[in-house]
Amino acid sequence: MKIQVREEDGVVIIKPEEEIHFDNYKEVEEKINTLINEGNTNIAIDLENVSQLYSMTLGMLNKIAAQVTEMGGRFSLRNITSNVRKMLKMTRLDKIIETR
Amino acid sequence: MNKISGTKKILIVDDSPTVRGIFNDIFSLRTDYETDYAESGREAIGKLKETLAAGDTYNFILTDINMPGLDGFETLDAIKQIAPDIRTGMITGFNVDDYINMALEKGVFNIICKMDPPEEILRTVDNLVTGEGIFGIENYLEPDTSTIRHRITNTRQLKELIEEILDFARTILDEEKIYGLKTGLVEVGTNAIYHAYGYEKGTSVELKESEEVTIEFGRDSTRFVVVINDTSGALTKEKVLTQLNKGINPSPEDLIAAGGRGIFLTRFLSDKLIVNIIPHKRTEIILIMYLTKDYQESKPLLINQI
Numbered sequence: 589m590k591i592q593v594r595e596e597d598g599v600v601i602i603k604p605e606e607e608i609h610f611d612n613y614k615e616v617e618e619k620i621n622t623l624i625n626e627g628n629t630n631i632a633i634d635l636e637n638v639s640q641l642y643s644m645t646l647g648m649l650n651k652i653a654a655q656v657t658e659m660g661g662r663f664s665l666r667n668i669t670s671n672v673r674k675m676l677k678m679t680r681l682d683k684i685i686e687t688r
Numbered sequence: 689m690n691k692i693s694g695t696k697k698i699l700i701v702d703d704s705p706t707v708r709g710i711f712n713d714i715f716s717l718r719t720d721y722e723t724d725y726a727e728s729g730r731e732a733i734g735k736l737k738e739t740l741a742a743g744d745t746y747n748f749i750l751t752d753i754n755m756p757g758l759d760g761f762e763t764l765d766a767i768k769q770i771a772p773d774i775r776t777g778m779i780t781g782f783n784v785d786d787y788i789n790m791a792l793e794k795g796v797f798n799i800i801c802k803m804d805p806p807e808e809i810l811r812t813v814d815n816l817v818t819g820e821g822i823f824g825i826e827n828y829l830e831p832d833t834s835t836i837r838h839r840i841t842n843t844r845q846l847k848e849l850i851e852e853i854l855d856f857a858r859t860i861l862d863e864e865k866i867y868g869l870k871t872g873l874v875e876v877g878t879n880a881i882y883h884a885y886g887y888e889k890g891t892s893v894e895l896k897e898s899e900e901v902t903i904e905f906g907r908d909s910t911r912f913v914v915v916i917n918d919t920s921g922a923l924t925k926e927k928v929l930t931q932l933n934k935g936i937n938p939s940p941e942d943l944i945a946a947g948g949r950g951i952f953l954t955r956f957l958s959d960k961l962i963v964n965i966i967p968h969k970r971t972e973i974i975l976i977m978y979l980t981k982d983y984q985e986s987k988p989l990l991i992n993q994i
Contacts, residue, residue: 610878611843614890640867642874643953644889647946654944671867678956679949680938 589615592634593623601666603634608645617648624652629661632688636667641675653685664688696817697722697744701732701751701763702779707802714806729758733766736774746774748817753780753787753799761794777816779809784989785936791989792933797925801986805910815992822964822992823972825904825915835906842894846877846901853905857912857977865977868957869914875950876916876973877903884920884971911959912977921969925993928963932989955987962990 589612590605600623604616616633623631631652641649649665656663664686665672676682698721700711708725715723724746726732732751739745749767753760760778767774780787781802791799800812814821821827825835836856840846850873857869878889880901887893895901905914928951934942935952942948955961960976 609847610874610882611847611890611892614888617890640870642871642878643947643949644878646949648890650944651946674867675871675953678953679935680943684943 729763797991799989803986830908837904840901872954880918884918965993
């Protein structure tokens, strides 16, 4: 999967260029883990190309959010679709993961 | 579940005369049922004791949950004390999710919705009484409905088949239901591959010859049905109910957990979810989407383990 990485106002933004599926989400997780290991703790995922989330991807986001918060950083989701918002609300992760 | 043949004697416990009347209408259509009624938990216990004293028994007792005096859970507790082998089920006109916590505590795996179509209530009671007609898509569609069945051997195929099923369903279901169906297919399909056979999640997987996952789907005049089977039988009814409860009544730890939401999301977003399990042999998940918005709010709890 192609993943864009850019920096804006001190935030590292990761943007998957395609849907995050059950057989490729580990690539996103690995990319973010690499960035965290490099010392980046202000991280956002741009979900413009992601129409829907599932339990596996929600689990990944939860893990990253916990990791980043523990390091005193900040994690957020950007450009989320209504379906993604709905999923976060259903699982009450909208209270835990920041969205913009 | 052992099979029962011949006339089935059942006791229906509900404080509402209207509901008892509706059940009478439903069961009067069947000559293989002998129905008895009680308007309270106390009366049901009395009737059970009398029946046992006369050397007879009930094959099945179905109780309402919310009743004056003993509620349904207390009634079932008392029934189990007297006759632990009698099969039981619960029914409610309220939101089943409000009772999931209690169901987990008491080990109740089936709660029927009063708002469900009468033929589905009858079918569920049939299933619970006889232990038959649970597995197989044909039990959830009108007779002689044709279906399409695929065996999945890898994650790429699963992805392609989900798209094929959604293309088929788009002609009969609205966008909201398609969203729910897609979520359910991904959750249940991935569960059947990754969890059932112990593969690492988030990776491409090629199943071994012995690892069978099948998906079958079809539609009739009122519903679209998909059935996902795996032959690991790794799921248990306790695990399913625990996961549902974590989704409905999450603790702070559940909220930040990395996994375990799939079955909750599937039930939440499909019109009906039925889980059938033969431990260590077979897990069958049935997703039902009605073609109209009827029954959208009635989500029974249907977990069968043989």
